[in-house]
Amino acid sequence: MQRLFITTFLLFQLVVGSRAKTKFGFCPPQLTPDEVYRRFGKSQKFYIDYNNGNDKWNGNLPDPDEFGNGPFKTFAGAIAGMRQTKKCVYAASGVVLYVRGGTHFVDKTVIMDERDNSLSIVAYPGDERPLISGAHRIPGSEFSKLDDKIYFAPYEGHCTKNVFLGRKRLLRARKPSVEEWTGENFTGEGPYLKIDNLLVNTEECNYDGTGGFKQACPPENGDGFVYADNDINPNWSNLQKADILVFQAWIAERGDIGEIDAKNKTVYFQERLRTPIGTHPKPSGWRYIVENVYEELDSVGEYYCDEEKGMFYFIPPEGALDTEDVYIATTEVVFEAMYGEDIGFYNLEFRHGHDGHFEGYMEDPGLLQFVLSSKVTIERCCFSNLGHTAIYVHACTDVNITESIFTDIGYFAIGAKFDDDFDNPMANKNINIHRNTFQRCGVVNMFQPACIIVQGIENIKVTNNDIGFSPYAGIRIGWQATFHWSYVETDKYVFYIERNHVHDFGLGLLNDFAGIYLSSNPECSEATLSLATCYLHAYVSRNVIHKTIPYNYGGKGVYGDTAASGLVVTENWLYDLSEAAVNFHCGRYNYALNNMIHQVADGRVFGVCNSIVGGNENEPLYQIMIFKENVIYVSNVDARLWRKSDLWDFFVPNLDYNDYFFNPANDTQKKDFFPAREQGKGVSFKKWQNETGRDLHSIIKNPLYVDMENEDFRLDCQSPALDLGIKSIDNRHVRRLSGIFGV
Numbered sequence: 001m002q003r004l005f006i007t008t009f010l011l012f013q014l015v016v017g018s019r020a021k022t023k024f025g026f027c028p029p030q031l032t033p034d035e036v037y038r039r040f041g042k043s044q045k046f047y048i049d050y051n052n053g054n055d056k057w058n059g060n061l062p063d064p065d066e067f068g069n070g071p072f073k074t075f076a077g078a079i080a081g082m083r084q085t086k087k088c089v090y091a092a093s094g095v096v097l098y099v100r101g102g103t104h105f106v107d108k109t110v111i112m113d114e115r116d117n118s119l120s121i122v123a124y125p126g127d128e129r130p131l132i133s134g135a136h137r138i139p140g141s142e143f144s145k146l147d148d149k150i151y152f153a154p155y156e157g158h159c160t161k162n163v164f165l166g167r168k169r170l171l172r173a174r175k176p177s178v179e180e181w182t183g184e185n186f187t188g189e190g191p192y193l194k195i196d197n198l199l200v201n202t203e204e205c206n207y208d209g210t211g212g213f214k215q216a217c218p219p220e221n222g223d224g225f226v227y228a229d230n231d232i233n234p235n236w237s238n239l240q241k242a243d244i245l246v247f248q249a250w251i252a253e254r255g256d257i258g259e260i261d262a263k264n265k266t267v268y269f270q271e272r273l274r275t276p277i278g279t280h281p282k283p284s285g286w287r288y289i290v291e292n293v294y295e296e297l298d299s300v301g302e303y304y305c306d307e308e309k310g311m312f313y314f315i316p317p318e319g320a321l322d323t324e325d326v327y328i329a330t331t332e333v334v335f336e337a338m339y340g341e342d343i344g345f346y347n348l349e350f351r352h353g354h355d356g357h358f359e360g361y362m363e364d365p366g367l368l369q370f371v372l373s374s375k376v377t378i379e380r381c382c383f384s385n386l387g388h389t390a391i392y393v394h395a396c397t398d399v400n401i402t403e404s405i406f407t408d409i410g411y412f413a414i415g416a417k418f419d420d421d422f423d424n425p426m427a428n429k430n431i432n433i434h435r436n437t438f439q440r441c442g443v444v445n446m447f448q449p450a451c452i453i454v455q456g457i458e459n460i461k462v463t464n465n466d467i468g469f470s471p472y473a474g475i476r477i478g479w480q481a482t483f484h485w486s487y488v489e490t491d492k493y494v495f496y497i498e499r500n501h502v503h504d505f506g507l508g509l510l511n512d513f514a515g516i517y518l519s520s521n522p523e524c525s526e527a528t529l530s531l532a533t534c535y536l537h538a539y540v541s542r543n544v545i546h547k548t549i550p551y552n553y554g555g556k557g558v559y560g561d562t563a564a565s566g567l568v569v570t571e572n573w574l575y576d577l578s579e580a581a582v583n584f585h586c587g588r589y590n591y592a593l594n595n596m597i598h599q600v601a602d603g604r605v606f607g608v609c610n611s612i613v614g615g616n617e618n619e620p621l622y623q624i625m626i627f628k629e630n631v632i633y634v635s636n637v638d639a640r641l642w643r644k645s646d647l648w649d650f651f652v653p654n655l656d657y658n659d660y661f662f663n664p665a666n667d668t669q670k671k672d673f674f675p676a677r678e679q680g681k682g683v684s685f686k687k688w689q690n691e692t693g694r695d696l697h698s699i700i701k702n703p704l705y706v707d708m709e710n711e712d713f714r715l716d717c718q719s720p721a722l723d724l725g726i727k728s729i730d731n732r733h734v735r736r737l738s739g740i741f742g743v
Ligand SMILES: *[C@@H]1O[C@H](CO)[C@@H](O)[C@H](O)[C@H]1NC(C)=O
Pocket: 178, 179, 180, 181, 182, 183, 184, 185, 186, 189, 190, 191
């Protein structure tokens, strides 16, 4: 048996070895058979084969034999079978469950607990990588033609927002349709319809007189709105099943259509939206999309699922059904481990997760969920076509998620949850998210989505990841109850966010976000608080953050919001951003040190307290900030160090040993680039130095970045910045080698 196994490995290497070098797409290269054997060779072995297995067998063989034995068929069956065997056979070095190639459909959560400790679930070396799917599959051949565009097939199951043609995401029949469907489109993508008026116009909240950032709107404006022309049609069938996706600013939320008053061209939702429409006039752009209307099934890539009729309709690209099947994601959680210890997943592919029809802020459901568990490993796996979160970790210790790929994720790819209970001995600790690649997160749920959200109380690490294509943030850190300033020793932190490449975020869909977005709990933004307990203790270093497009405003590099304190932002490359490179929204002992910045946006370079978080002029919130040894190369004549509504006139942040440079040079900018003592005004470098005693050792000289055109922000040996004690930072490898592609 052992021999046969090794032979299979060798054969596998001969056949597949050369292919491993070629470009991989949705999945990372697998751990080699040698490595699999090295790690799991001594474990007790079981096998599972969805296509040829049987849950009545004992799972000890990879293939059925003539004595009526062979692999398990389902994961539920395998878990039960292995528990049975483990009762009488002592497994010295744990248990490995080898998963044979092919698609394993899982329609009900497989629940694991302490009886399943020391279990590794690993792709069977030599087979094609197995796919674990939470979908109902309709084979392409089962579809019939309805008319010259629409195809249909009977479907008795539940309808979901997450349906795929092969690997391509289909969109619910929407108005307006996207211009060109590629299968990689975000549900929040334009074009859009435009709200024509508010239900209720008041003095403080109105459609015409504003266009500003924010206004105070009554809750009734969350009940519906007035549409233009015939944008919404009361004659649509199944109206109650249609949703409207309304853009607010940093969220877009869905409301189910309730009633339509055709005379007044007013649409009402079944339930009030959480943000009244009109609250953020300009950042919303009054945008909305109608989703899930049969009559709007008019473009390639759109579908309509009709639960009452038991029918699925869609418009495939020409010829696609000859080769592709349709997958309707129906399972929310495929695996859940509770009170588990030493559980791992290796070399597997996961696809098709359902969001449970959830709209709002919540990290779960995750396709893989780990609760009150320890020693969890996910390695060399790939996750795609999911409705909500790929991996959800709650109250866990020692979790490694490494060298995996996440693409087309409904909300978060990874959500690590802490429920603000410091007394819970199982609160998240030792979480490692290392060398993963993330592409396209927040594809469906737009409540401040990100590829990663991490919360916890000790040693939470996000390192060497490549994170791109999120409509909002790249990484969210904290957003939880915070710590006392003395919670960690000097130079120790709770969060370590290092060497990540965060790029292409915002995508023109939402506003007010950052590549790396840290936040405390909302109470910290109250003016009366001393802030001694608002510390996140986060170290953000050697990241490369660039290329952001907000819908209207926002798009920062690193953002510490709601007075989050104890943040060290150092040695990062921050360029091609649409707003501040670093923004500390109040807080204490927040440092930006030795960062390499190229400011191309017209806004502020550094953000500080303002009246939204910072109390008010009479009662400002305490801010202690240090911006030192940064290189700030400004290429936009409208950029300033400050912003009008920011409070630079009290507890003036400590700036020094910075190297500023302006290219092109501009006289106006020269006169008011630096913050004046009077709030909302600017002064020259000399006056700023004189009035505040800040930046006394700073210079205005070309720092001589090695090659800005090619995004190389190392300092030339002749750089005057070096004389200030600024170190040249080489982060080229972060961009090149982050994520699985650097493995
Ligand atoms: C759809 O997705 C493709 C690929 O990501 C993108 O190029 C395109 O702009 C998206 N939007 C539309 C409307 O096609």
